[in-house]
Amino acid sequence: MKAARLIAGVAMLAVVVGGGVASATRGTPKPSERFVTDDQGRTLILRGFNASSSAKGTPDAMPELTEADVAKEYQDMGTNFVRFLIQWRAVEPQPGVYDTKYLDKVAERVQWYAKRGYHVMLDMHQDLWGNSITPTGQAGNGAPAWATHLDGLPVKTDHFTWEMYYLEPGVIRAFDHFWNTTGDHPELLDHYAKAWQQVAARFKDDPAVIGYDLMNEPWGGSVQGAQFESGPLAELYRRCIKQIRAVDEDSWIFVEPQAVGVNWGLQSALPAFDDPRGGQPRIGFAPHVYPLPLDLGDDYTAGSREWTDRTLGWWRDNILRTAERLRAPILLGEFGMDMTRPGATDLLNRIQDMNDQMGVSGFSYWSRDPGPWGPYDKGKATPLVAAFDRPYPRAIGGRPKKISYDARTHALTVVFEANETGPTEIYLPKSTFPKGGKLTEELGETTWDATTRILTVKAPQRNTITLTVVPR
Structure with a gap:
């Protein structure tokens, strides 16, 4: 999430403070000792970008990206990793029908990265369920139209920030059907898991593809918090792991916690997941971090720096505890900021240093798109390039x-x-x-x-x- 006005206010702040205090009283956990490894057994430190937000709105779900863009990124910043966005709507446009031409396009772009020694994580991305939550497709990405069941409930479109769509009755109902909270569409979880099997079958022998991020920023609809993470979300992950491992025993599989709250520093209730592959498990933990003060509109300056650092400390401790419970290495899937804002470079360096201190296996910045949040804006490097190039x-x-x-x-x-x-x-x-x-x-x-x-x-x-x- 890029701005947290979704559930902002005094009540949410109180919850975050309470979670932070509870975390602080338990002592600081040790850095992670689990890491993502390559086929030689070496520890990988992965640094790169999400590619990219532009894929959300294009008809073919492909990012607005060229091979020359990838070459320039490596030349300017020496990155070695990409979290590449794919979407369920493109993988399975009709029930049980899988678009091999779409997967071929993904494979073509994977090779752009492979030529330069990158590792690719494929991320099944969603925001606001899917673009069929509105008649014009003006909001949402991820799920196909055939899997979108609003039951006639409304989805208003006059929101000042996109996250507010998550509170619309129709969007909540679409998620409730997916998680089988309603009991009316139990088939949807299996469709999603089998779509992942198709992706894994296509990329299992591609040495550049290091793994799969099962769902971007999961949202539980009417079920939230620990009940969601330990219940329907865990069930989805188990089904996806089973389907992927049926065709691919070697790639890493990454799970994400609930975004709301956890992104800001609250604890996660995700349980540990068994990996049926032979040998050491390859299940990774891929949280995001968007410090609450900045999500509420503050800058990383004197007025809010202490508060931001405190929430980052809560995030660090709770993520380390969750990763230890999951017995999984940490890969930071998203963090980002408007690089034109005061203190942005300081915050970027703060998060990079924190990753090193935590023993994080790497990170992908949001995102590769042009603009003030990205590395390039109107063809020129933003301050992100110099800060990232270390x-x-x-x-x-x-x-x-x-x-x-x-x-x-x-x-x-x-x-x-x-x-x-x-x-x-x-x-x-x-x-x-x-x-x-x-x-x-x-x-x-x-x-x-x-x-x-x-x-x-x-x-x-x-x-x-x-x-x-x-x-x-």
């Missing part, structure tokens, strides 16, 4: 213990327990590492690729390795 370890030959970046000295430090996997790869920006980088202590064989700006380190096999890279 050194990071793309792949680590072991289990990370600490990742930290000193913006003053441009020193990147990576501490990890080495194992018998592939080499460590570190991206070094041209802006701060114009001649490449060097290790403060020689540790094994190093190679530098000035074209990709990747420093590769084959570290010795010993218990703990500390790599500190500084500009050459």
Whole structure:
């Protein structure tokens, strides 16, 4: 959610404060020790964008994106990850009928990223259920028309912010039918899960596709909170996991909590999910973060910085606790801000640093679209590009213990327990590492690729390795 006027007000603030206080009294949890890994067993640190919001409104559900855009993104920021939006309406335009041509278009764009070494997470995106909630399709995306049952209930369209549609009776009823709260359409959950099976069957052998994000920002209709997350939402995830694993045993599967509240720092009630694949489970946790003060219209400046930092602290602690309960690595699926607003760059750096401190496996910024929220506006770089373009370890030959970046000295430090996997790869920006980088202590064989700006380190096999890279 990009603005939280959905349930804003004194009552919601009281709930958030209460959740934060309860969280604070339990002590600060330890950083995550679970990570997304590649086929070599290396820890991946994923950094990139959602691609993209423009896909919500196009007839073919394709983002307004070219291969040249992908190439420029890597050249300017060294990203290695994309959360690529797909939609149920495009996968299954009619009940039981799957559009292979749509999946071919998705595959074509996946290859744009694959050529540049990216990892792709396919995100089944929805907002406000689907575009059939109104006759003109002016709001909503995700679900197909045939799965939209409003029962004649109204959906007003004169809202000052799009999230208010979630409170419309017709939208609530559409979700209630999907979650089988009404008992009238029990088939919808299975249709959704089988649509995921079709996607997984198409991409299971594509090495660029690292996994699947099962549903964007789930909304429970008339069922909310713990009752929703532990009930119908958990049931949907179990069905999707079963269908995906029937055709794809290797890809990661990511689950999201309820967006309202959890995005702001409240606790999640998602249960742990079993992974029927052979070997170690590959179930990840993909929450979003949109600090409540900023969602209510504040900037990250003196007046609201302390309040924002406090809510970020609650979010950090509650996300770490949920991930531990799920026994899952954390991948931040969305965060974003208007980069023209005061304090936006400071907040972006704050969240990037927080991710490193939490042991998050990576993040995708919302979104790749042009404009003040994105990296480019009218063909020119926004402040997001410079703030985003910082050194990071793309792949680590072991289990990370600490990742930290000193913006003053441009020193990147990576501490990890080495194992018998592939080499460590570190991206070094041209802006701060114009001649490449060097290790403060020689540790094994190093190679530098000035074209990709990747420093590769084959570290010795010993218990703990500390790599500190500084500009050459």
